[in-house]
Amino acid sequence: MSEEHDLLDNIFDGFLRGPKIFKDREVLRPDYVPEHLPHRNEQLQQIGEILVPVLRGFRGSNLFIYGNTGTGKTAVVKHVLDRLIHKGHEIGASVEGCYLNCRLIGTDYRILARLGESLGIKIPFTGLATNEVFERFKSELNVKHTLIIVVLDEIDALVKAQGDALLYELTRINENLKNGRLSIIGISNDLRFKELLDPRVLSSLSEEEVIFKPYIATEIKDILLERAKISFVENTLSDGALNLCSALAAAEHGDARRALDLLRIAGELAEREGSLVVNESHIRHAGEEIEQDRVVTVLKTLPLHSKLVVCGTYLMKKVRTEGSITGDIYEVYKELCGQLNLEALTQRRVSGLINELDIIGLLNARVVNLGRYGRTKKVRLGVSYSIVKDVFNEDVWLNQVMTYSPKCIGEKNN
DNA sequence: CGTCCACAGGAATGACGGGCGG
DNA sequence: CCGCCCGTCATTCCTGTGGACG
Known part of the structure; x- marks a missing residue:
């Protein structure tokens, strides 16, 4: 009992003793409606x-x-x-x-x-x-x-x-x-x-x-300044971090919500590591963390058959470099269902699932015409290979098939 | 220049949970 | 309480199609 308690106590004490970054982090949440709306x-x-x-x-x-x-x-x-x-x-x-x-x-x-x-x-x-x-x-x-x-x-x-x-x-x-x-x-x-x-x-x-119109970098900076005044303790946010944050968000369609997210996460990162100020590197890491979290939660909460489709695409990637077509993925998917003793869905349904996965960005799918060789979709993973691997290895069903090698592929390549 | 592939994608169907009027 | 109708979601059925091949 003591070991665990000491460990947690350390975390608690460290947090309480450590420098305080936030005054009110609610102000940085996307659904907060501010009193004052700069540049609008x-x-x-x-x-x-x-x-x-x-x-x-x-x-x-x-x-x-x-x-x-x-x-x-x-x-x-x-x-x-x-x-x-x-x-x-x-x-x-x-x-x-x-x-x-x-x-x-x-x-x-x-x-x-x-x-x-x-x-x-x-x-x-x-x-x-x-x-x-x-x-x-x-x-x-x-x-x-x-x-x-x-x-x-x-x-x-x-x-x-x-x-x-x-x-x-x-x-x-x-x-x-x-x-x-x-x-x-x-x-x-x-x-x-x-x-x-x-x-x-x-x-x-x-x-x-x-x-x-999209905000430009200086406008985003004004917005951030205004919110930072309420949400951060004085002098905990470096100028460099603020500028970088504005610049990144401005480059990304002038999206102020994005900027606020970056700032909030960066603050949390700084707080966690006991830093006195939020600096540029916190902002950079925040960007990565946001994307990673998004992908991980989406992957985890996917319905089983959608997971199998993603898994199929993942396994195909070992063989095909240029993305696979619907038919191939469906074949692999069916084999995976066989491995797990599951009833396979029809190809039509899987095609629909691929479309849904495309919309949320886990897969990239586009229709292509191969003339004689039909009309189909080229599909590839829309997210990093290693995240998929990590998440699915934790999955009660998927971990059984993560090392499976599809047998339906071979003859034609690319 | 017609054929025919390998699907895409719209329409239809079924199961389910739930309100409504009697 | 019952029989009926409704919307929703997940699924299946089936027709349509762009263009390389021959």
Whole structure:
């Protein structure tokens, strides 16, 4: 007992005695909405002006917001919405806002359910017809004379998954509503997503548009300075680290969220090693750690058959240099299933799994035409070989097959 | 210039969990 | 409580297709 306790005691004491880096690390978390949003006054003003009619009981225009990740779209919109609702309640107007992230709440049904809940009606998470939920929401809007502002963040995810039927319904909801009004704010980081929309929906949704340009390095630095003031103990953040962090994030599409993540992790690294200040090397290591953590957690939480597909791709890599094609991977996958006494899925399903894995970046897949030799996908690992190896060697199922050598490959090479 | 490969990808199906009206 | 309908998720069925080969 004593050995372990001494070990832990050392860690505890070391942490308590050691230099303190953070005052408040919550401020660096991605969902924190700051009081002040540097370099976004223009957008703040535009959006405010577009929505302000709501305070007089008129519907605000629908609004489409475009900008890369980490350019402050969500923060600005949430900020304006909060203030607007606050003001609305102050003057006794029935104004409501409902913020939804379509990547997290990705079906028509669930979106409508949330909208209903924001008006205070209870809606079961399944069991009702979607249209029924829509009607309930609409009548509640009518009864309460509410002006609701619906924010659909990552709206492209919704349209890609479900089409634009719901958006169409929502944009015309005002037409047959006696009391109550609805306006929509759509947020997307994919401009091409507009092409997926029915022209009627598009024109109605983008009555107004606001664009968020990527931050440049000096702007990111301002943002970081502001947050660092609240989150770090004085003089624990070196100038060099701050500059490097801004520069790295600026190079990566001017993504401020990325910069804040880097800063937070770097701070934790510094704290862990008992350093007095956060310096450049902490920032660099933070970058690596973020990526590695992401990959490891994703790999670990993958469903078994997806793991087997990744594992198959991994095993193929020993033989094929230029990436393997769907058929080969499927063969290896089937052999692995055989080894583990599992029922193999169909090729169609595996093809779907490959697509999903491609989207989350574990695999890189692209369609190629080999003429006579068919139309297929070239697939290779999208992450480092050794991480896959480490994670799967720990896995209860996968460790049995990590050294398996596929027998279906041989004849043709490349 | 037609053929035919080796899949891609849309549509359909089935199982499941759960609300609703009677 | 029952029978019915619903959405969701995971899966299967099956038609469509770009272009090197001959």
